[in-house]
Amino acid sequence: GQQVMQIPQYQHVQEGEDFTTYCNSSTTLSNIQWYKQRPGGHPVFLIQLVKSGEVKKQKRLTFQFGEAKKNSSLHITATQTTDVGTYFCAGQDTGNQFYFGTGTSLTVIP
Amino acid sequence: NAGVTQTPKFQVLKTGQSMTLQCAQDMNHNSMYWYRQDPGMGLRLIYYSASEGTTDKGEVPNGYNVSRLNKREFSLRLESAAPSQTSVYFCASSRHRDRDYEQYFGPGTRLTVT
Numbered sequence: 001g002q003q004v005m006q007i008p009q010y011q012h013v014q015e016g017e018d019f020t021t022y023c024n025s026s027t028t029l030s031n032i033q034w035y036k037q038r039p040g041g042h043p044v045f046l047i048q049l050v051k052s053g054e055v056k057k058q059k060r061l062t063f064q065f066g067e068a069k070k071n072s073s074l075h076i077t078a079t080q081t082t083d084v085g086t087y088f089c090a091g092q093d094t095g096n097q098f099y100f101g102t103g104t105s106l107t108v109i110p
Numbered sequence: 111n112a113g114v115t116q117t118p119k120f121q122v123l124k125t126g127q128s129m130t131l132q133c134a135q136d137m138n139h140n141s142m143y144w145y146r147q148d149p150g151m152g153l154r155l156i157y158y159s160a161s162e163g164t165t166d167k168g169e170v171p172n173g174y175n176v177s178r179l180n181k182r183e184f185s186l187r188l189e190s191a192a193p194s195q196t197s198v199y200f201c202a203s204s205r206h207r208d209r210d211y212e213q214y215f216g217p218g219t220r221l222t223v224t
Contacts, residue, residue, distance in 0.1 A: 042216065042218050043202075045214070048212060050209055090153075090213075097155060098155060100155075
């Protein structure tokens, strides 16, 4: 069946360091989304990537969708304490189903 | 404009009891979803409704039933709760048209089955 793997599971960084999380799908995706969840909260949408090779930026966050539409990454430049949380990718197959990655929990040490 | 609302926020059940989790959205979205979130496993899709009047199984549907009551409301029912259903349940909705697939999540229901 469909699987979306996400690594690493945990990441601790010093404030100001960069951070990257990666997602890989076992099958080709129609699109991929990224969400952020703060401790005790609910997932909040960050961005959606649809096109092969697409790159989008939101301030210090850079999102990429692979050429084969099977992998994606989120890179944060110069982390801040406000970046703390768990980051999830969610791949959509050709139907309506979304498959979430297991998430990367980011801790930022001041 | 409340977005996605869920009730209850917390619930404790005994094994074998039944309950219904309620979800409503006021954004006129077409699609609605029920997920469960367990530690270290991300979110797993239980059921979804692509549009009013339709429902489909997701990744982990066993032990659950759903009803898309109207365009606004999508409920999740546990007929006979089991300890393995202890989890946090999230409802979500999306417009799901014109390449707009952004999902809006409710605050979640924390369910414990003893």
